Ligand SMILES: NC(=O)C1=CN([C@@H]2O[C@H](COP(=O)(O)OP(=O)(O)OC[C@H]3O[C@@H](n4cnc5c(N)ncnc54)[C@H](O)[C@@H]3O)[C@@H](O)[C@H]2O)C=CC1
C-alpha cells in the first residue's frame with residue numbers, strides 16, 4: 134500500500150509515521166527544505182511510542198521517500214493526505230492538482246481542522262475531510278466528513294492502521310472535536326487576559342481533574358455518573374439552572390493584541406521553556422502510551438481501539454510465542470528493561486503456548502485452564518527500550534496434569550537475554566482443584582511431545598518442579 138503525504142509539517146509528519154509503522158510505503162511532498170529533517174525527528178519519536186502500545190509486533194516498516202514532483206508522489210497512491218496550512222486558497226490549489234494526479238480510487242483526505250467539505254469541493258475537487266489529532270501516530274481519532282462512499286473506503290483503511298474513524302453525518306465548521314477544543318481555548322484566553330489564572334494554573338486545572346475523566350469516559354458518561362444513582366436526569370435537574378448563569382464567555386472572543394500574545398507566550402515560556410519541543414513530545418508520548426496501555430486493559434476508549442487492532446495483527450507460530458518491541462515504560466532507573474518484564478514476557482509466552490495447544494479463551498470460558506505453580510528466571514543480558522524481543526518456547530513435558538515449559542527470550546540481534554522456565558498445573562476453574570486436561574488439549578500436547586522426543590534438554594533447563 135502507498136500513501137502520499139502532501140505537506141510534511143507537524144500533522145503530515147505524524148501521518149507519515151502512522152502509515153510507515155503500519156507497513157505502508159510513504160512518499161512525502163513538501164517544498165520546505167527542512168521537511169526531511171523534521172519528519173526524521175518525528176519518526177524517531179514515533180518509533181519509540183507507537184509499537185509500545187502493542188504486545189505484539191507491528192508489520193515491518195514500509196519505505197520512506199521524499200520527492201519534489203507532485204505527480205510522482207500521487208502516482209499509484211492508495212491514500213493521498215493533504216496537510217498544508219489552514220488556508221482555503223492554498224487548499225483549493227493543492228486539491229485541484231491532487232484530484233487531477235491521483236488514481237480515481239485513491240482516498241484523498243484533507244487534515245483541515247475546520248473547513249467543511251462543501252467549502253473544500255466548491256471548485257470541483259474530489260476530497261473528504263480526514264481530520265486527525267496530534268500526535269497522529271498515537272491518537273486514533275479521525276473525523277471523516279464528506280461523500281459517504283469515499284468516507285466508507287477511508288474508514289476501512291484507517292481501521293487497518295489502528296485508527297478510529299468517526300463519521301460526521303452533518304457538516305459543520307470545525308467538525309465535532311474542535312468545537313470543544315475551541316470552546317475551552319477561548320475560555321482559557323479570557324482567564325489569562327483577565328488575570329484570573331496563568332497558563333500553568335489553567336493546565337493544572339485540566340490535568341489534575343477533568344482531563345483524567347475525559348480520556349476514559351468522555352463527557353456524557355462522566356456526567357451520568359456525576360448524577361449519582363438517579364443518573365443523567367438528576368444531573369440535568371441539578372445543573373440545568375447554571376446554563377442561564379454567567380458561567381461562560383463563549384460568545385465573546387478576546388482580541389489577540391500584542392500585549393495578550395506576549396503575556397501568554399511569556400507565561401508559557403516560564404512554564405515549559407526549560408524543555409525542547411522534541412523532549413516535550415517524548416514526555417507527552419510516554420504519558421499517552423502509559424494511559425492508553427491502562428485503557429487497553431479495560432478495553433475503554435482509545436485502549437479498546439488498540440486492543441481491537443492488536444487482535445488483527447498476525448499471531449506468532451511455534452516455536453515463537455512472543456514477538457514485540459520493548460516499550461519505554463518497561464525500563465527502570467538502570468536504563469534497561471526491568472526484571473519484572475522478563476517474567477511478564479515469559480507469562481505472555483505461556484498464554485500464547487496455551488492458545489496454540491487449544492487451551493484458548495473458549496476453553497477457559499468452558500471452565501478449564503492452567504495455573505502457574507513455579508517459575509525460574511535466568512537473566513543473561515540487557516534489553517533496552519525499542520529493542521525487538523521474542524520468545525521461543527520448548528515443551529519439556531505435557532503429560533497428565535502437568536505442563537512444563539522453557540521459554541528462551543531473544544533480543545532482535547538473536548542474543549538470548551533470559552530464560553523463563555515455568556511449571557503449570559491443569560485446573561478445573563469451578564472447584565479450583567487440579568484435573569486432567571480436555572481430550573483435544575491432551576492430544577495436542579502428546580503430538581508435540583512425540584515430535585520433540587529424543588531432543589536434548591535446552592541449556593539451563595530443568596530448574597523447576599524438583
Ligand atoms: N497542528 C495541529 O495541532 C493540527 C493541525 N491540523 C491541520 O493540519 C493541516 C496542517 O497543519 P500543521 O501540520 O500544523 O502545519 P505546519 O505548518 O506544521 O505544516 C504545513 C506544511 O505544509 C507545507 N506546505 C505549504 N504549502 C504547501 C504546498 N503547496 N504543498 C505541499 N506542502 C506545502 C509547509 O512547508 C509545511 O511543512 C492544517 O490544515 C491544520 O488545520 C489538524 C489537526 C491538528
Ligand SMILES: C[N+](C)(C)CC(=O)CC(=O)[O-]
Pocket residue numbers: 245246265266267311314
Ligand atoms: C488547534 N487545532 C484546531 C489545530 C487542533 C486540532 O485540529 C486537533 C488537535 O490535534 O488538537
